[in-house]
Amino acid sequence: MEITSREAHAVNEEKSGGIVIWLTGMSGAGKSTIARALVARLQTFGCQATMLDGDVLRTGLNSDLGFSDEERTENLRRVAHVAALFSGEGFAAVTATISPEPEHRANARRIVGEANFVEIFVDTPPAICEQRDPKGLYRRARRGEIPQFTGVGSPYHPPLRPDLTVRTHGNSVEYCVDDIVRYLVQARRFGSKLAQIDTTARKRA
Template sequence: MSIQQNIIWHDSAITKEDRRRQNGHHSFVLWFTGLSGSGKSTISNALAKELYDRRIGNYVLDGDNIRNGLNKDLGFSDKDRTENIRRISEVSKLFVDNGTVVLTAFISPFLEDRKKAKEIVGEDEFIEVFVNCPLEECEKRDPKGLYIKARNGEIPDFTGIGSPYEEPDQPDLTIETSEQSIPACVDTIIEYLERRQLI
């Protein structure tokens, strides 16, 4: 007998719409994807501050932070990367249900994993933001020194070096961090959200 057969979803007395009304804003996921060093965490945190200043409840889920706790049992094999994204998707869905704007900063290198993340969260509440930056520029930045280690063979299966990064084919929004400043990137995202009447 499957464990799932003994699990029954318990509906909350307070709905997502109730929480959104109380919070005074919509809830959704901004899914930042891109190579290591492309600027995902920097942009998501700068955007979080801008949303906070506008009294829009939000929370940043960052790849390294999540791997220090919830996903510290996972490695970087393709299977573990997929499970990493699945867990984050489920957590993000809970935040959205709470009426919160979620900003996720994960390389999430595989198209299929991001597709499944969108299915879990819900198409209308999932915004894929491609943080586009050439590999050469990411290597120049190398804020954590990971590219050097990867090139030296110290980190196998590192995305962009030993493991592929599959660029989004139809992202909702593309940010060019090699051409735009962080404030300009934030402004671009804010304009997009305002245009869609999400904030």
Template sequence: MPTTAASITRAERAIQNRHRGAVLWLTGLSGAGKSTVAQALARRLFEMDCRSYVLDGDQLRTGLCSDLGFSDAARSENIRRAGELAALFADAGMIVICAFISPFADSRARARALVPDGAFLEIFCQCPLAVCEERDVKGLYRRARDGQLAQFTGISSPYEAPAAPDLVLDTASGSVDAALASLLLLLRERRIVHQS
């Protein structure tokens, strides 16, 4: 059967939802606070009657991307799949909060290209490597330093920080409440959610 145009437009979904569909892409090192901020924002948006969903790197690695390793090519494919999924959610009118290390700038640019202009917001969770290593709740940095994990971002594999993110969050010393305030302000300024 031939592909047909969507019968419900993005504008119609925005009117029904009372907000626009969008992708908030949180990027940063492991332990930078991406998942914590993403879950807190999802809770706040829920309280505001906004339709949102969190896509988390760990979550996708156990399901949709369970067949992928951690080579550069596999990391790029992981983010390609995540970007495609996020774009579908955003097209359905949801605010998708993505929490992925996503170490390569070109992979993040490809994810951005999947959604209309203004509907992709790159959020850099800026946290020094030393602080991320102190947090290390999963013991990953210790294992990487001990040579048990090859190609670990920040240790034996590079992380390309965003050159011009839509927002930088200081997740080393800033509070979750401060991060939420900055994110909500950005969502209002970009007219994704209403001022009220």
């Protein structure tokens, strides 16, 4: 995407304002792919942006946690606190976690603070998520190797009132990222004086 001088100036003007962009959705929905592309887009504008991937954090910071209800809640509590630290330093922290329960997302919003939190539902039909299965997790869950796997042994409860919903099925990654950037600008969620960014609408995949 070609960045205009107006876009770069508009985002640079407010890059000191931090935000947490919390992507929620089922495994295989496209959260990590969208998060990486969004971080790259914001960095192109000159923003400080970073991605916090739930799977990656589980191999390090949260490697002591399993997948019981209590441990999932603790995992997401830690993710929210790390995201809040980045936000406090002026970063756009883009998280990619399943966060299947409404209380998980509500708790993250409380930790970060309403003014700096954006909940985005990556809405992809469960059948499509399982068909994609990029990490082979659904296959393992169907074989009984991953108990309580969200979408197989444990339910995913979609947000009823997310700040934004993006649909990956039938839409390109860039199309979804455009939707998110457009929301941040129009809702004035990334800096109080952020000027209008002329995002070019992307074609559907």
